[in-house]
Amino acid sequence: MLQKPRGTRDFLPDEMEARRHVERKLREVARCYGYREVCTPEFEDLELFTMRSGEGIIDEMYVFEDKGGRKLALRPEITAAVIRMYINEAKVAPKPLRWCYFADCFRYERPQKGRYRQFWQFGVELIGADTAAADAETIMLASDMLNATGVTYELKVGHLSFMKNLVKDLDPAMQRRVRAHLDKKDYDGLNATLASLDRMDLADSLTALVTTRDLAEAFEIAGAIPEKERFEQTIGSLDASGVKYSLNFGIARGLDYYTGMVFEGFAENLGAENQILGGGTYRLAHLFGGDDVASCGFAIGFDRVMVSLGDILPALVPVVGIACTEEGRTRAIEVAKALRTAGIRTEMDLMERGLGAQLAHAAKTANFAIVIGQREAESGQVTLKNLTTAEQKTVDLAAAVAEVRAFGPG
RNA sequence: GCCGGGGUGGGGUAGUUGGUCAUCCUAGAGGAUUGUGGAUCCUCCGACCCGGGUUCGAAUCUCGGCCCCGGCCCCA
Secondary structure (H helix, E strand, C coil): CCCCCCCCCCCCHHHHHHHHHHHHHHHHHHHHCCCEECCCCCEEEHHHHHHHHCHHHHHHCCEEECCCCCEEEECCCCHHHHHHHHHHHCCCCCCCEEEEEEEEEECCCCCECCECCEEEEEEEEEECCCCHHHHHHHHHHHHHHHHHHCCCEEEEEEEHHHHHHHCCCCCHHHHHHHHHHHHCCCHHHHHHHHHHCCCCHHHHHHHHHHHCCCHHHHHHHHCCCCCHHHHHHHHHHHHHHCCCCEECCCCCCCCCCEEEEEEEEEECCCCCCCEEEEEEEECCHHHHCCCCCCEEEEEEEHHHHHHHHCCCCCCCCCEEEEEECCCCHHHHHHHHHHHHHCCCEEEECCCCCCHHHHHHHHHHHCCEEEEECHHHHHHCCEEEEECCCCCEEEECHHHHHHHHHCCCCC
């Protein structure tokens, strides 16, 4: 038997309904903030991703050559594509641009809990607004979106300038190494690196910086930060909005193009792969030949949110199973059409079963049964049976439709 | 790429000192029951991840691969 490719998943109807339910929640919050959906190609020129992230990521992508000899890659993330799209199509659109996307990405990695080779991201990009208000809005949106899903999480907000200011005298490669140590809380490694550079004077302040959760203290440790005022304003807006977060100046994010504010979200019950959100301010457009526009965005790891939420019940929507006899079949088709026109999920027998078997099937798959036999076909009424209460009555079709629609939130 | 644990009908399982038609539950189809359902009974459908090796004989032992789960690395 054929197996599905490693790291991919099949989704049965129950799970798809749960996923769509959470997806709708995310979309709704993004919509209320004014973010409109965009869509980019599933695959792009390989160069788009290597320009953004370096040649090293080729090993972790699905790379292929098409019949014209083009080097292409399945997208491992969406931000680069969105910025390319902005440069190609929307450079002159009125700023700021508020865009969002929900799309699948592909990475060639070892699967484990919460990590798959095909996975979905819900992300937003705010393009062309280079202000504290923009930074704050992005975090508020992230917070509201995660809240809407019902996931339990912790939001950490930081700023790269603090750490950068402390290590600005080191050469760039060493800066990256120090950042990596701090990101992993690898203090032994940090000390070893600093000792090899004869810069143990930095050890205490760096450790203190990534440990502190206090803004004033962080400024004290890191010294004069050009973005001081903006970050204070961002934090002020967050406090005013009631967003729950903690400060963390150890957030390094992997890539160099992040410029200032950064934030990450973590779920509690996910094990090793517990990051469900990551984002910050960045400048990427100039890499692709565009203007040096400032952007701010984040992506939510949709699959990890779903794993963290566990089994959630699908939305309660009414389902009607129609049971009919041979004499009632024509009338049953009319009744089904009326129910469907009213937006009600309606299923008829396709197995040529007897009335009793049709009802037995409906009892397993529906909330209501409507019986149409000779009597109903002649009278024009329908027999509506509530399969939960076993209550049954013969009423006009309109009354039956109204009663079914009154069931549940649907 | 590395370490550990796994893989038996659609789902869940029994079965390893190698030995007749591989166990049970559940789900599915049909019937008892051609105007009233989830009960009960009967029937049917359906599996040893793949390949090599050892053997008279492999679900069981062995090797390799594939896939799943957890962790490492990485995480844009």
